[in-house]
Ligand SMILES: Cc1cc2nc3c(=O)[nH]c(=O)nc-3n(C[C@H](O)[C@H](O)[C@H](O)COP(=O)(O)OP(=O)(O)OC[C@H]3O[C@@H](n4cnc5c(N)ncnc54)[C@H](O)[C@@H]3O)c2cc1C
Ligand SMILES: *[C@@H]1O[C@H](CO)[C@@H](O)[C@H](O)[C@H]1NC(C)=O
Ligand SMILES: *[C@@H]1O[C@H](CO)[C@@H](O)[C@H](O)[C@H]1NC(C)=O
Ligand SMILES: *[C@@H]1O[C@H](CO)[C@@H](O)[C@H](O)[C@H]1NC(C)=O
């Protein structure tokens with residue numbers, strides 16, 4: 001069987017070499033789709049690791065009162081459960097395709113209708129070794145089937161699902177090790193080597209156990225050796241050490257030609273280019289990563305600041321001024337925070353304001369002083385703010401901080417967002433800060449206008465604006481990666497989001513249109529800047545420039561060389577062409 005697959009590969013390569021730019025894939029309903037016996041053969045070749053994918057909520061359609069459904073309902077919002085099944089994505093709209101779906105709505109009990117795969121893959125390869133990937137790539141090429149790669153399913157552009165595809169699922173690659181002296185050539189440095197499926201919470205726990213630190217994102221269930229580093233990767237260590245992509249010492253990847261390659265700073269030729277491209281040039285684009293080695297750092301204490309206040313009268317016409325002043329207050333202390341290498345996430349909606357920030361120090365008094373301008377803001381607005389809760393606590397490591405704070409991850413709904421980088425020059429003085437704050441807050445009210453349809457349907461309309469403060473700002477890294485060059489010139493990444501719980505055909509478009517427009521005031525204010533494609537708008541305009549900046553032309557050249565037949569295509573990823581990929585019809 002292996003022999004047959006490889007032989008098929010040669011023929012198909014010859015046949016498709018001239019049709020790289022347009023891809024019409026075979027669909028499940030067509031006669032070109034391989035019959036069950038062929039899939040069974042593939043399964044045998046794979047040593048039994050082929051999974052017939054069923055949507056995670058299917059038991060609730062077949063037996064709504066059964067214990068299996070009860071278990072699904074209990075875990076539907078729980079990412080530790082849902083990231084462990086290829087029949088689930090963190091945002092339900094990326095499981096569904098138009099009205100084809102298998103969602104359950106936890107807010108409304110109604111008729112469920114028919115459960116269908118939506119944009120989930122009919123089959124998944126549960127990868128435990130690189131030969132599984134090689135076989136899957138060859139099989140997909142032979143039968144002209146779309147390939148999709150999934151790790152945890154967090155992708156916010158829906159890039160880890162595609163209809164009628166063969167899923168290469170890397171979740172089970174959980175190996176993790178620490179080497180005090182990892183060598184590339186003659187230089188040795190402490191490093192962690194992670195299988196692609198290792199999630200942030202697992203890497204933080206492991207790093208603690210050897211008294212070291214590893215960089216990662218703020219979300220514990222994101223896969224740091226999958227989409228996170230491949231997109232750039234921001235997080236609590238960003239201001240101290242730079243982007244996730246900049247911590248990468250070595251990557252093992254199976255490229256579209258089926259070759260397992262080891263990429264590092266000693267690589268030459270196309271592998272040297274590819275080592276650059278995989279660090280920031282996007283997931284699902286260059287092949288399938290099996291393992292990543294990250295720089296390890298000494299154990300790092302942090303002081304945590306966390307605060308939240310409810311807004312007494314959200315509809316009062318002073319609320320917008322309050323929110324604007326909140327943003328101005330945070331912006332005015334940003335350069336101080338940058339000097340302290342602090343990482344923050346701030347949230348606001350007309351219902352509440354909140355924030356957390358982490359300062360890499362043991363000096364609690366120093367951090368209390370940084371909070372003074374925020375306290376001043378609180379007291380100015382004390383008649384409009386209630387339920388003031390503020391915490392300032394020191395922790396010996398990021399992992400100990402992480403497990404001490406509430407793990408508020410909730411999924412199991414439909415979600416879309418938009419976002420924009422905020423350049424440092426907008427923090428120059430009170431006049432630029434007030435222009436920026438106005439545009440930022442205006443965006444919220446575009447997303448959730450009064451009387452919008454969101455208020456009449458089961459929407460989660462109060463999803464706050466998120467300001468990621470920190471990123472890799474002011475770090476000293478000189479590592480050249482493919483991550484957006486704008487990261488070096490920004491202080492904040494702002495995101496607007498909307499969520500809804502019931503899948504009706506029109507909703508996705510409706511919400512998407514509003515959330516997309518929310519970023520327009522900031523887009524207009526920051527020409528030439530862009531955003532972070534790992535946290536972005538599916539309908540982002542001028543996506544090549546916005547997502548990749550000046551790196552795009554070089555990335556496209558590398559893409560053509562490494563994936564000449566366009567087997568790894570993701571929505572608005574490098575080499576993507578609007579309308580060219582027949583599997584894009586669910587967007
Ligand atoms: C709640 C939440 C919080 C977040 N917080 C942060 C944050 O703090 N910092 C930050 O930088 N980002 C954050 N993100 C964004 C996150 O980085 C992206 O969603 C990222 O793409 C997730 O990668 P994944 O591998 O976990 O997800 P997946 O959805 O499984 O994959 C993401 C992309 O990578 C590809 N991919 C996955 N595995 C592989 C592989 N082994 N080889 C090749 N390609 C692969 C997929 O095809 C897809 O294109 C957050 C997202 C969410 C939903
Ligand atoms: C693949 O084989 C394994 C082991 O025999 C079996 O458990 C699994 O159900 C098979 N997968 C498919 C899609 O048939
Ligand atoms: C839906 O049904 C469950 C179980 O019967 C019940 O607990 C819940 O309150 C119902 N929800 C609504 C919104 O009616
Ligand atoms: C995937 O493979 C791993 C390792 O063999 C196994 O533990 C796990 O149960 C499999 N997952 C699924 C969904 O089949």
Ligand SMILES: *[C@@H]1O[C@H](CO)[C@@H](O)[C@H](O)[C@H]1NC(C)=O
Pocket residue numbers: 209210211
């Ligand atoms: C980590 O540090 C603690 C406290 O200093 C020590 O007790 C422990 O043995 C160390 N663990 C490792 C793996 O070095």
Ligand SMILES: *[C@@H]1O[C@H](CO)[C@@H](O)[C@H](O)[C@H]1NC(C)=O
Pocket residue numbers: 317318
């Ligand atoms: C708020 O409303 C009051 C009366 O309802 C009005 O006098 C005032 O000018 C309004 N303020 C703003 C900022 O619009």
Ligand SMILES: *[C@@H]1O[C@H](CO)[C@@H](O)[C@H](O)[C@H]1NC(C)=O
Pocket residue numbers: 375378379382388389390
């Ligand atoms: C909010 O809480 C902080 C810390 O407990 C306190 O110092 C401050 O005075 C409070 N501010 C308001 C407006 O209540």
Ligand SMILES: *[C@@H]1O[C@H](CO)[C@@H](O)[C@H](O)[C@H]1NC(C)=O
Pocket residue numbers: 425428429431432
């Ligand atoms: C504020 O900074 C901007 C951008 O650097 C500059 O153009 C402007 O003149 C400054 N305004 C004031 C009042 O200092």
